[in-house]
Amino acid sequence: MRVAVAMSGGVDSSVAAALMVEQGHEVVGLTMKLRDTTAEERAGRSASCCSPDDLMDARTVCDTLGVAHYVIDYRDAFRAAVIEPFARTYLAGLTPNPCVACNDHVKFAPLLERARALGADLLVTGHYARVEPDPAGGFALCKGADQAKDQSYFLFGLDQSALAQVRFPLGEMSKDAVRDHARRLGLSTWDKHDSEDICFVPDGDYARVVEQVAGPAHAPAPGAIVHQDGRALGTHGGVHRFTVGQRKGLGVATGERLFVLSVDGDARRVTVGPRAALSASGLRASRWRWVSGRPEAGPVHGQVRIRYRHAGVGATVLVDGAQARVVFDTPQAAIAPGQAVVLYAGDRVWGGGFIDGALCEASPDRAEAGRGRG
Amino acid sequence: MIFFDHNATTTPWPAAADAAAAWLRAGPANASSVHAAGRRARAAIEAARRQVAQALGATAADLVFTSGATEALHLAILGRVPAGGHVVASAVEHPAVFGACAVAGARVTRVPVDGEGRLAVADVLAAIEPRTALVAVMAAQNEIGTIFPVADIARAVAPVPVLCDAVQAWGKVPLDVRALGCALAVVSGHKIGAPSGVGVLWAPRALALRPTLAGGPQERGRRAGTENLPAIVGLGVAATEAVAASLTATHAVAARRARLRAALTTLPGLRFHGAAGGPADMLPNTLAFRVDGLPGDELLQALDLEGICLSSGSACAAGALEPSSVLRALGLATEEARGGLRLSLGRDNTDAEVERFIDVFPRLVARARAARAEGRACA
Numbered sequence: 001m002r003v004a005v006a007m008s009g010g011v012d013s014s015v016a017a018a019l020m021v022e023q024g025h026e027v028v029g030l031t032m033k034l035r036d037t038t039a040e041e042r043a044g045r046s047a048s049c050c051s052p053d054d055l056m057d058a059r060t061v062c063d064t065l066g067v068a069h070y071v072i073d074y075r076d077a078f079r080a081a082v083i084e085p086f087a088r089t090y091l092a093g094l095t096p097n098p099c100v101a102c103n104d105h106v107k108f109a110p111l112l113e114r115a116r117a118l119g120a121d122l123l124v125t126g127h128y129a130r131v132e133p134d135p136a137g138g139f140a141l142c143k144g145a146d147q148a149k150d151q152s153y154f155l156f157g158l159d160q161s162a163l164a165q166v167r168f169p170l171g172e173m174s175k176d177a178v179r180d181h182a183r184r185l186g187l188s189t190w191d192k193h194d195s196e197d198i199c200f201v202p203d204g205d206y207a208r209v210v211e212q213v214a215g216p217a218h219a220p221a222p223g224a225i226v227h228q229d230g231r232a233l234g235t236h237g238g239v240h241r242f243t244v245g246q247r248k249g250l251g252v253a254t255g256e257r258l259f260v261l262s263v264d265g266d267a268r269r270v271t272v273g274p275r276a277a278l279s280a281s282g283l284r285a286s287r288w289r290w291v292s293g294r295p296e297a298g299p300v301h302g303q304v305r306i307r308y309r310h311a312g313v314g315a316t317v318l319v320d321g322a323q324a325r326v327v328f329d330t331p332q333a334a335i336a337p338g339q340a341v342v343l344y345a346g347d348r349v350w351g352g353g354f355i356d357g358a359l360c361e362a363s364p365d366r367a368e369a370g371r372g373r374g
Numbered sequence: 375m376i377f378f379d380h381n382a383t384t385t386p387w388p389a390a391a392d393a394a395a396a397w398l399r400a401g402p403a404n405a406s407s408v409h410a411a412g413r414r415a416r417a418a419i420e421a422a423r424r425q426v427a428q429a430l431g432a433t434a435a436d437l438v439f440t441s442g443a444t445e446a447l448h449l450a451i452l453g454r455v456p457a458g459g460h461v462v463a464s465a466v467e468h469p470a471v472f473g474a475c476a477v478a479g480a481r482v483t484r485v486p487v488d489g490e491g492r493l494a495v496a497d498v499l500a501a502i503e504p505r506t507a508l509v510a511v512m513a514a515q516n517e518i519g520t521i522f523p524v525a526d527i528a529r530a531v532a533p534v535p536v537l538c539d540a541v542q543a544w545g546k547v548p549l550d551v552r553a554l555g556c557a558l559a560v561v562s563g564h565k566i567g568a569p570s571g572v573g574v575l576w577a578p579r580a581l582a583l584r585p586t587l588a589g590g591p592q593e594r595g596r597r598a599g600t601e602n603l604p605a606i607v608g609l610g611v612a613a614t615e616a617v618a619a620s621l622t623a624t625h626a627v628a629a630r631r632a633r634l635r636a637a638l639t640t641l642p643g644l645r646f647h648g649a650a651g652g653p654a655d656m657l658p659n660t661l662a663f664r665v666d667g668l669p670g671d672e673l674l675q676a677l678d679l680e681g682i683c684l685s686s687g688s689a690c691a692a693g694a695l696e697p698s699s700v701l702r703a704l705g706l707a708t709e710e711a712r713g714g715l716r717l718s719l720g721r722d723n724t725d726a727e728v729e730r731f732i733d734v735f736p737r738l739v740a741r742a743r744a745a746r747a748e749g750r751a752c753a
Contacts, residue, residue: 002679028679070675073695109749116745117672118679 002026003167004115005124006107007061007069009054012126012170014061014189015178019169020124021065028118029062029069030111031055034078034102035200060188072114074106081105083200087213090206090240091220093265094338097154097308097354098198104157112165122167127151130171130347131163139163140292141349146174153308156291156342156352163291210240223268225252228261228277239263242270245278245334259334275333280358282327283335288319288353295350303344304328306335306355317343317351324353376682376727380720381516381542381660386608387567387615394569394608405601406592415603422610426574429613430561431550438575438593439606443541443562444470445586446575448477449597450537450558451508453583455480459507462531464493464522465703468539471510480507489705490649491520499530509536513543513554517700517716518648519660521547528555535581541565545616546624546657551576563605568612572605623721628658630719630728635661637732641739643667647701647714659720664701664713668742671695673715676738682731685716 005017007029020027037051055071062069082102089096108123115123128144129152138160144150158166170178175194182190201209211220220238227233233252236242241249246260250272258272283306300319303312304326314329326341335358342352377385397403403415420434427434440446451474455461461475465484475482483501487493498509509531514521521543528536535557543549545566551559558577564570575597577583583596590598638644643666649655664670670686674695677684686695701711717731 028675068675068679070671070678071695072671113745113749114672116748117668117742118676119741 001122002028002118002120003122003124004028004030004111004118004120006111006126007031007058008126009057009061009189009192010126010194011182011187011189011192012128012178013058014126014187015173015182015185016124016126016169017061017067018065018181018185018187021067027062027065027067028115028120029058029065029067030114031058031069031071032074032078032107032111033071034074034106035083036075057189057192064185064187072110074110077110078102078106083209083213086200087210087240089338090210091214091218091238091265093239093242093263093268095243095336096338097340098200099154099308100157100340103154108158108162108166112162115165122165124167124169126170127155127168128170128173128175129155129168131166131168134292136293138292142171143344143347143349144168144171149175152344152349153305153340153342156340156349157289158291159289207238207241211238221268223270225250225270225272227254227258228271228273233258233272236270239265239268239270244336278333279331280328280333280335280360281331282315282325282359283341284356284359285324285326285341285353286322286356288322288324288351290319290351291349293350300343300350302350305342305344306332307339312344315343319351322353325359327359376723376730378717378719378723378727378731379683379685380723381519381565381716381718382685383564383570384545384567384720385722386564386569387612389615390568390608390612393611394604397604397607403603405603406590415601418607419601419603422606425610426613429617430544430559430574430576431552432576433578435594436576436578438577438596439601439609440573440575440597441571441602442564442573443468443539443560444473444573446560446562446573447471447537447539448474449575449583449586450560450577451475451480451510452478452586453577453596454535454537454558454581455507460503460505461508461510462498462501462506462534463510464498464512466491466493466515466517466520466700467510467512468516468541469699471537471539475510487520487703491515491518491647491700491704492649492655493520493522493527495523495526495530498527502531502534506531506534509534510539511536511556512539512541513549513559514540514547514657515648515700516542517698517714518662518704519657519718520648521655521657525553525555528557542657542660545620546627546659548620557581563609563612566612566616568609569605571602572609574609619721624658627719627721627723630723630725631658631661633725633728634717634732638663638735641665641736643739647704647706657718659718661717663715663717664710665715665739666713667746668739669712670714671712672742673735673738676742677735680734680738682734685718686714 003020003025005027007013017027059069082098086096086098112123128146128149130142132140134140143152220240222235225233225236242260242263244260259275259278261273261277262271299316301316304315305312316327318325337355337357339355341355343350403411405415405419423434423437447470455478457479459480461480461482465486485497485501511522511524511527513524524538537558538554538556540559541562544561561574563572585596587598645664647662674686697708697711698714701714
C-alpha cells in the first residue's frame with residue numbers, strides 16, 4: 001500500500017518512515033516548509049525546524065530508504081493559522097497553544113488531502129500516540145506508550161475521518177528504542193537533538209516573536225501590575241510577557257513569592273498574588289470536540305490535562321454543545337486561558353477544548369485565577 | 375521513466391558523452407601548459423570552439439567558455455553594466471539575469487509581457503533611457519516557451535546593446551547569433567545534450583568586457599580559470615549533433631506536442647499558458663498549462679510517482695516550489711500561478727510515452743479533485 005509520511009527531518013519521523021518501508025509499504029516522504037528561516041540563518045542562529053538543513057535531513061533519510069520525498073510550501077497557511085493567532089492570543093492576555101493550532105489547521109487536513117491526491121491510503125507521522133480500532137466503532141486516539149514523550153494532548157483535534165487515515169507507528173515505542181532503531185538503520189538523524197521548543201521560537205524568546213509578528217501597528221502597550229489585594233506594584237511592557245502561573249520575570253519585588261493570577265488583555269492589567277490564589281476548582285472551556293466516542297448527555301468523569309506537561313487530574317466534565325464545564329477532583333493551579341484541556345478515559349483521548357477561564361463559584365473567597373472575570 | 379522535462383536538462387548525445395569521457399580518461403591535460411599534453415588539450419578546446427561557432431553562426435574567437443549560462447549572464451552583465459547603470463529586461467527573464475543585475479548594482483526596468491507571454495517591441499523601446507547600458511531579452515521563455523522578437527528589438531533599441539539569453543532556443547529552433555542582431559548572446563551546454571558545467575558567452579572581440587573571474591589568461595583574459603576540458607569537448611560534439619539533427623527532430627517533437635495539446639484540451643479545467651499561435655511564436659517542444667483548482671506541485675508529485683517527470687515553477691533553496699514569477703507576470707493570481715505545470719519534450723521521447731501521459735494524467739487529476747472534495751467535506 002502507498003503511504004505518505006510527514007517528515008520534519010527529525011529522528012522520530014525518520015524512523016516512522018523506515019518502519020513503513022520495513023512493513024513493505026511504498027513510502028512517500030512529505031516535508032512541510034512552514035516558515036522562512038532565511039533571517040535566522042543570516043543572523044547565525046540555527047533554526048529549530050524548517051531550515052534547509054532539516055529539509056535536507058529528511059531528503060537524505062528518504063534517499064537512504066530509497067523512497068520519494070517532496071517538500072510542500074505551507075508558509076502562508078502556517079503564518080495565517082498558527083504564527084499570527086499565536087501573537088494575537090498573547091496580546092489578548094491569553095496563552096496560546098500553537099502546536100494544537102498547527103495540527104488542527106496545517107498539519108493534518110492539508111497533508112491528508114495531499115496524501116489522498118497522491119494515491120496514498122494512509123498518512124503516517126512520528127507522533128508518540130496511537131490510533132486503535134474502537135470496539136464501539138470507529139477509531140480511538142490513545143496515549144503513546146512512552147509516557148514521557150506522549151503527544152496525544154496535541155492531537156485532540158483529529159476527528160474520526162482523520163483517525164481513519166492516520167497512523168502513528170512510534171506509539172508503541174520508547175524514544176530510546178526509536179533512536180536505537182534509527183542507528184541500526186543507519187539513518188543520519190539518529191542522534192539529532194530533540195526539539196521541545198515551539199518551532200518558530202527556537203531560542204525560547206517568544207515575547208520577541210510576538211512583537212515581531214505584531215509589528216509597529218500592534219505593538220504591545222505597557223500596563224499595570226497589581227496585587228490581588230488591590231495594591232499597585234508596578235508596570236509591565238506588555239501583557240504578552242505573562243502567563244497565568246508564571247513566577248519569574250515579573251519585575252516587582254515585594255518580599256513575597258508572587259505568581260501571575262490573571263492577565264486582562266483589554267485593560268492591560270496583570271494581577272499577581274500568592275501561590276494559593278492560583279488554585280481553582282475547575283474551568284470553563286469552549287470549542288469542545290469529542291474525539292473517540294461521544295457520551296450520552298450528562299456529566300462524565302475522566303482524567304484531564306490542562307497543559308502539555310500536566311500530570312492529569314480526575315475531573316467531572318459536563319459538555320453542552322461546544323461549551324464545557326470541568327470540575328477537578330482536587331483543585332489545580334495555574335489555569336491558563338487559551339491552553340487546551342484534554343479529557344482522557346484511561347489511555348484514550350475522549351475529547352478536548354480550549355480553556356476560557358477558571359471556575360470561581362466553588363471558592364467564592366478567592367479571586368478567580370485565569371481571566372480574572374467572574 | 376518518462377522524461378518530459380527537457381527544458382531543465384536533456385539527454386546527453388552518446389557521442390558527446392563518449393568524447394567527454396575520453397578526455398576524462400586521457401590523462402592529465404591543462405590547456406595552458408606548454409608541453410605536449412597541454413598542447414593536445416588546447417587543440418581539443420579550440421576544435422570545440424570552432425564546432426560551437428559553426429553551430430551558432432559565430433566566429434570562434436568571439437566565444438567565451440564559462441561554467442554555464444548563469445556565469446555567462448553574469449559575465450555579460452557585470453562586464454558591461456557599471457554600478458548604478460540602467461538595464462531594461464523583460465519581466466520574464468531567467469532569475470540569473472536579475473541576480474546578476476543585483477550584483478552589478480544595476481537599476482532594472484522590467485518590461486511587462488501580455489497575458490500570453492508575448493513581449494512587444496514598442497514596450498521595450500519605451501523603457502529605454504538616454505543612458506541605458508543594456509537590454510536583456512531572451513530568445514525563448516523557459517517556462518512557457520514563448521519566442522521573443524529579439525532581432526526586431528535589437529533594431530529598435532540600437533545603439534543600446536542587447537544581451538540575448540538563447541539558452542532555451544538553442545537546439546530547439548534555428549539559432550544564428552548574427553541574425554539575432556544582438557551584441558551578446560548566452561547558451562548552455564547541457565540544454566542541448568552536452569555535459570553540464572559548460573556555457574558560452576558570445577561577445578565579439580570589439581566589445582569591451584570587464585572580466586568577472588580574473589587572474590589568468592584563459593579565454594583571452596575574459597574568463598580566468600582552467601577550462602572544463604571534458605565538458606567543452608562534449609559541447610563541441612553536442613553542438614554539431616544538435617544542428618545536424620534539429621530539422622527532423624524538431625518536426626517529430628512538434629507533432630507530439632500537437633498531439634498532447636489536442637488531448638489535454640478536452641480535460642475540464644485545463645488552461646494553457648503562453649501563445650496559442652504557430653511555431654514562430656512558441657518553442658516546438660514546450661507545453662505550459664495548469665488545471666484549475668489544483669496546485670502544480672501536487673500534480674507534479676503524482677506524476678512523479680507514476681514515473682513521469684514534469685516541472686512546476688522553480689524550487690527555493692529548500693526544494694519547495696514557489697508560485698512561478700513568470701506566470702505572475704502573465705497576470706495570473708498567486709493561486710493560479712501555483713498551478714503551473716511545464717511539459718517539455720526532447721528528441722528521444724516516443725509516441726508511446728505521449729500516449730501513456732494522455733492516459734494517466736486525467737486519472738491523476740480526477741484523484742486529486744476527489745481528495746480536494748473530501749477535504750472540503752471534512753473541514
